[in-house]
Amino acid sequence: MNNRILNVLEYHKIIEQLVDKAASSLGIEKIRKLKPSTDLDQVMKWQNETDEAYHVIRLKGNVPLGGIFDIKPHVKRAVIGGILSTHECLDVASTIYGGKQLKLFIDKLEDIELPIIQELADEIVPLNELEREIKSCIDDHGHMMDGASDKLRGLRSRIRTNENKVRDRLDNLTKTKAKMLSDAIITIRNDRYVIPVKQEYRSAIGGIVHDQSASAQTLFMEPQSVVELNNQLQEARVEEKREIERILKDLSQRIAADEEFLLQNVEALEEIDFIFARAKLSHQMKASRPTMNDRGVIKMKQARHPLILSDEVVANDVELGEAFTAIVITGPNTGGKTVTLKMVGLCTLMAQSGLQVPALDGCELAVFSDVFADIGDEQSIEQSLSTFSSHMTNIVDILNNFNEKSLLLFDELGAGTDPQEGAALAMSILDRVLSKKARVIATTHYPELKAYGYNRDGVVNASVEFDIQTLKPTYRLLIGVPGRSNAFEISKRLGLHESIIEDAKSHIGTDSKSVENMIASLEDSRRKAETDYEDANDILEGAEQLKRDLEKQWQQFEKDRETLYKKAEEKAEKAVTKAREEAEIIVAELRNMQTEAELKEHEWIEAKKLLNDARPNLTKKQDKKQEPTIDDDKAKTLKPGDEVRLLTLDQKGTIIEQTGKNEFQVQIGIMKMKAKRKDILFIRREEPKMERPLATVRGSGYLVKPELDLRGERFEDAVQQLEKYIDDALLAGYNKVSIIHGKGTGALRKGVKDFARKHSKITSARDGNMGEGGLGVTMLELK
Structure with missing residues (x-):
C-alpha cells in the first residue's frame, strides 16, 4: 500500500485514534509503524489478537497497563557501562511492577480463552529482586533515600548538622546586626549560605561577597564566622554526591545484568499494549470482527464510515465479489457516493491492519494485494494539470499496476471532459478492469453508464437515494437500482412553470425516457418490496416471540407436573410402606397368640401374599398419573381456585369463575378457556390454613425467639x-x-x-x- 492511497482514504486519522488508546509510549511507537498487511495468515492472527482483547474489555472494562515505560534506551546504556539517573532507574522498577500487575490480571482470567495474550503474558518475567533493590534506594519522586546505604545516611546526618550550625550563626547575626542588613533573611548563593548586607556596612560584617543586587546597594555576603562551617557543609555534599553516584552505578550494573529479561518484558508489554489499543478502538466504534478471505469477497451489513460521528453517519449494506465484481454508483452530488467509496476502502485497510470494522456481526472482508483509489480533485498546480489530466494520470498509474487481487475505487470516472468521450472512456476503463477480474467500485454522473450494468456480466448498478419531497439526499446506498435524474421533479417543486418542464421533456430522446421509466419502475418495485419485507419481518418476529413464550410456559408446565408427580409418588410410597409395616406387626402378633381360633400356616402365607399384592406398582416417571382421592362433596360443587383436570386436553388447570349453569372458565398455563362441567375432573381444593400461635408453653410447644x-x-x-x-x-x-x-x-x-x-x-x-x-x-x- 503506497502512502498516497493511505492519505486519500484518511488512514492516518485511524492511526491517530489508535494512538489515543495506547497506555504507554511502547504501544504508541508500535502503532505509528502499523501498515496494512497483504498476508492472509498475518491478518487473521492480528484479528484473533484483537478479538481476544475485545472480549477482555467487554467483560472487565479495563486492563492494568499503567506505569509502563520504554526502558530499552536505559537498559542499553547500562549495558555499555553508563550510569542511569534516579528517574531512569525508577522507570525500570515501575515497568517491572506494571508487567507483574498485568501478568497477574491475565492469569486470573480463567473463564476467558486467551491463548495468544496468555502466551505473551507468560513471557513476562517478574524481576522482584531488582525491583526491590531499586525501590529500597529511590522513592516515588526520584529522590535517593537516606537508607540507600549506611554511608549516605551518615553523610546526610552531617549535612543537616552543619546546615543547622550555619543557620544558627547567621540567625544570631540577623538579630544583632539587623540595622546593617537589607532584610533579616538567610539565602543561598553559589550553594553557600549568605545574608543581604547594605553596601556601607560591608567592612563591618566582613567575609566573602558572592553576589550583589541589581542596584548594587545590597551585597550577599558569607560572614567570616561561617566560612569554615560552609566549607565543611560543601565537603559533605560532595561526598554525598559521590556516594549517590556509586549507588546508581551499582543499580545500573544490576539492570545491565538482567538485560535479556528486561528487554523480553518490554517486547511482551509493547505487544500487549498494541493489541489492547486496537480492542479499545473497536469498543469505542462498536465494531465487529470481520471474517477474512483471499477471494476478493466483501460483505458488510449496516457498515458505517469509521470517521463520521455515530449520530450523523448513515449505515449501508455493501456486497462485492461473488455475484458481481463491479459496482457502478450513480446519484446526485453530496449524496454520499464518495463517502461510500472511502468507507469500503478504509474498512478494508483497517481489517488488513488487524482492526475490527464498524458493521454488524458476520461481516466479511478480503485481503487485497493493493488498494487503488482515484478520489477527489487531486490536480497538481505545480504541474499545471487540469482536473481531467490529474485524474487520468492517477488512472493510468493504476491500470499499469493492478491485478486480480486488487481493489479499485474510482470517483467520478471519466469526469472533467466532453460527456460523450468521458462516458466512453469510463466504460472502456471498466471493461479493462473486469477483464482482469479485479474488484472495482466506481461513481459517475454519466447517464450512459446507468445501462452499463445491464449489458455486462459481473457488474451491478447502484445509487444513493434522493428524497424528492425534502429535496435532500438520504445517503442510503441502493444496490441493484441505478440513480435517476431528478431535475424535472426538483425544478417543479422549486416553482418552474409547468409548460417549460413539458417543453424540456420533449427534447429528451426516446432512449433516455425509456431508461428513466425503467429506473422509476425499479424504484417503485424496491419500495414495495422493502415495505412487504418489513411487514413480513414484523410478523415473523412476533410469531417467533410467541413460540418462545409458549415453549417456555410448556417447559415450566412439564417441570411442575413432574415435580408434583414425584412428590405424590414419594408420599404414597411412604404411606404404603408404613401401612405394610404396621400390618406385618399385627399379623406377627396374631400368630403368636395361642387361641382356639388358631389358623393354619398356609393361611398365614396366603394372607401375607395378599398384603404384598395390595401394594401399588409405582414408578419414578409416568406419562399419566393416578388422580388423587376426590372428596365427593367437593367434587359436586366447583369453586374459583379449585385445581382440576380438563379431560378434553388431559391438562391440569385452575377454576377462575363459573360462566354458566354447567360452564366454567379454566386457566391452563397462560391460556384461559371455557369448559363444560362434564369435561372437568375435580382434583383438590386449598383449605384455609390456621395461623399458629406466636408462643406456647415450652415442652408442649412454647416457642419464643432467643x-x-x-x-x-x-x-x-x-x-x-x-x-x-x-x-x-x-x-x-x-x-x-x-x-x-x-x-x-x-x-x-x-x-x-x-x-x-x-x-x-x-x-x-x-x-x-x-x-x-x-x-x-x-x-x-x-x-
Missing part, C-alpha cells in the same frame, strides 16, 4: 415489650437472651441496662461481643 429486636421503637413501648418478653423467655426456660437495640443515640441501650439492674430474674447484663453484634446488642443472663 432474641428481641427493639430497633425503631419509642422508649416507653420498648420497655413494655422488654418486660413481656422477659416473662415469656423465663416461661420458655431460657437462661440467656439477646436484646437488639442498635447503637443510635444510646438511649435504648441505657434503658435496657437500667431495666436489667432492677429486674429480679436478670442476673447480669453485658454488651455483645464482636460476633454477637457489639454495642448494638445487650446480652442478658436469666435465672
Whole structure:
C-alpha cells in the first residue's frame, strides 16, 4: 500500500485514534509503524489478537497497563557501562511492577480463552529482586533515600548538622546586626549560605561577597564566622554526591545484568499494549470482527464510515465479489457516493491492519494485494494539470499496476471532459478492469453508464437515494437500482412553470425516457418490496416471540407436573410402606397368640401374599398419573381456585369463575378457556390454613425467639415489650437472651441496662461481643 492511497482514504486519522488508546509510549511507537498487511495468515492472527482483547474489555472494562515505560534506551546504556539517573532507574522498577500487575490480571482470567495474550503474558518475567533493590534506594519522586546505604545516611546526618550550625550563626547575626542588613533573611548563593548586607556596612560584617543586587546597594555576603562551617557543609555534599553516584552505578550494573529479561518484558508489554489499543478502538466504534478471505469477497451489513460521528453517519449494506465484481454508483452530488467509496476502502485497510470494522456481526472482508483509489480533485498546480489530466494520470498509474487481487475505487470516472468521450472512456476503463477480474467500485454522473450494468456480466448498478419531497439526499446506498435524474421533479417543486418542464421533456430522446421509466419502475418495485419485507419481518418476529413464550410456559408446565408427580409418588410410597409395616406387626402378633381360633400356616402365607399384592406398582416417571382421592362433596360443587383436570386436553388447570349453569372458565398455563362441567375432573381444593400461635408453653410447644429486636421503637413501648418478653423467655426456660437495640443515640441501650439492674430474674447484663453484634446488642443472663 503506497502512502498516497493511505492519505486519500484518511488512514492516518485511524492511526491517530489508535494512538489515543495506547497506555504507554511502547504501544504508541508500535502503532505509528502499523501498515496494512497483504498476508492472509498475518491478518487473521492480528484479528484473533484483537478479538481476544475485545472480549477482555467487554467483560472487565479495563486492563492494568499503567506505569509502563520504554526502558530499552536505559537498559542499553547500562549495558555499555553508563550510569542511569534516579528517574531512569525508577522507570525500570515501575515497568517491572506494571508487567507483574498485568501478568497477574491475565492469569486470573480463567473463564476467558486467551491463548495468544496468555502466551505473551507468560513471557513476562517478574524481576522482584531488582525491583526491590531499586525501590529500597529511590522513592516515588526520584529522590535517593537516606537508607540507600549506611554511608549516605551518615553523610546526610552531617549535612543537616552543619546546615543547622550555619543557620544558627547567621540567625544570631540577623538579630544583632539587623540595622546593617537589607532584610533579616538567610539565602543561598553559589550553594553557600549568605545574608543581604547594605553596601556601607560591608567592612563591618566582613567575609566573602558572592553576589550583589541589581542596584548594587545590597551585597550577599558569607560572614567570616561561617566560612569554615560552609566549607565543611560543601565537603559533605560532595561526598554525598559521590556516594549517590556509586549507588546508581551499582543499580545500573544490576539492570545491565538482567538485560535479556528486561528487554523480553518490554517486547511482551509493547505487544500487549498494541493489541489492547486496537480492542479499545473497536469498543469505542462498536465494531465487529470481520471474517477474512483471499477471494476478493466483501460483505458488510449496516457498515458505517469509521470517521463520521455515530449520530450523523448513515449505515449501508455493501456486497462485492461473488455475484458481481463491479459496482457502478450513480446519484446526485453530496449524496454520499464518495463517502461510500472511502468507507469500503478504509474498512478494508483497517481489517488488513488487524482492526475490527464498524458493521454488524458476520461481516466479511478480503485481503487485497493493493488498494487503488482515484478520489477527489487531486490536480497538481505545480504541474499545471487540469482536473481531467490529474485524474487520468492517477488512472493510468493504476491500470499499469493492478491485478486480480486488487481493489479499485474510482470517483467520478471519466469526469472533467466532453460527456460523450468521458462516458466512453469510463466504460472502456471498466471493461479493462473486469477483464482482469479485479474488484472495482466506481461513481459517475454519466447517464450512459446507468445501462452499463445491464449489458455486462459481473457488474451491478447502484445509487444513493434522493428524497424528492425534502429535496435532500438520504445517503442510503441502493444496490441493484441505478440513480435517476431528478431535475424535472426538483425544478417543479422549486416553482418552474409547468409548460417549460413539458417543453424540456420533449427534447429528451426516446432512449433516455425509456431508461428513466425503467429506473422509476425499479424504484417503485424496491419500495414495495422493502415495505412487504418489513411487514413480513414484523410478523415473523412476533410469531417467533410467541413460540418462545409458549415453549417456555410448556417447559415450566412439564417441570411442575413432574415435580408434583414425584412428590405424590414419594408420599404414597411412604404411606404404603408404613401401612405394610404396621400390618406385618399385627399379623406377627396374631400368630403368636395361642387361641382356639388358631389358623393354619398356609393361611398365614396366603394372607401375607395378599398384603404384598395390595401394594401399588409405582414408578419414578409416568406419562399419566393416578388422580388423587376426590372428596365427593367437593367434587359436586366447583369453586374459583379449585385445581382440576380438563379431560378434553388431559391438562391440569385452575377454576377462575363459573360462566354458566354447567360452564366454567379454566386457566391452563397462560391460556384461559371455557369448559363444560362434564369435561372437568375435580382434583383438590386449598383449605384455609390456621395461623399458629406466636408462643406456647415450652415442652408442649412454647416457642419464643432467643432474641428481641427493639430497633425503631419509642422508649416507653420498648420497655413494655422488654418486660413481656422477659416473662415469656423465663416461661420458655431460657437462661440467656439477646436484646437488639442498635447503637443510635444510646438511649435504648441505657434503658435496657437500667431495666436489667432492677429486674429480679436478670442476673447480669453485658454488651455483645464482636460476633454477637457489639454495642448494638445487650446480652442478658436469666435465672
